[in-house]
Amino acid sequence: MLSTKQRAFLRSIANTTETFHQIGKNGLTENLLKTLSDALEARELIKIQILETCPDTPKDIMNTLCPALRCEPVQVIGRKVVIYRPSFDKPLIKLPVK
Secondary structure (H helix, E strand, O other): OOOHHHHHHHHHHHHOOOOOEEEOOOOOOHHHHHHHHHHHHHHOEEEEEEOOOOOOOHHHHHHHHHHHHOOEEEEEEOOEEEEEOOOOOOOOOOOOOO
C-alpha cells in the first residue's frame, strides 16, 4: 500500500512519462494483461490511455487491472490511468520513506 507521499512522488514522475498503451473497443484481454505485466516489470510505472471506444470507464479499468496485475493504483485523471508495481529483478524507482 502506497502512502500519500509515495503516490505524490509517483504522480510527479508520471507527469513527464509518455503514454505506454491504449485500451480501445476490445477492453482488457488476456494478451493485453500479459503485455502490461511485462511492461510493469521493465518500467515499474506505466501510463495507459483509455479510448472513448472502450466499453469500460477508466475507474473500472483501474479496479480490474490492480488485482489482476498485483499493482498499485497511482492515479486516474481524465481518460488516463497510472499504475505502479516494483520490479522483482531490478527495481528502478526508489520510493520515499513512508
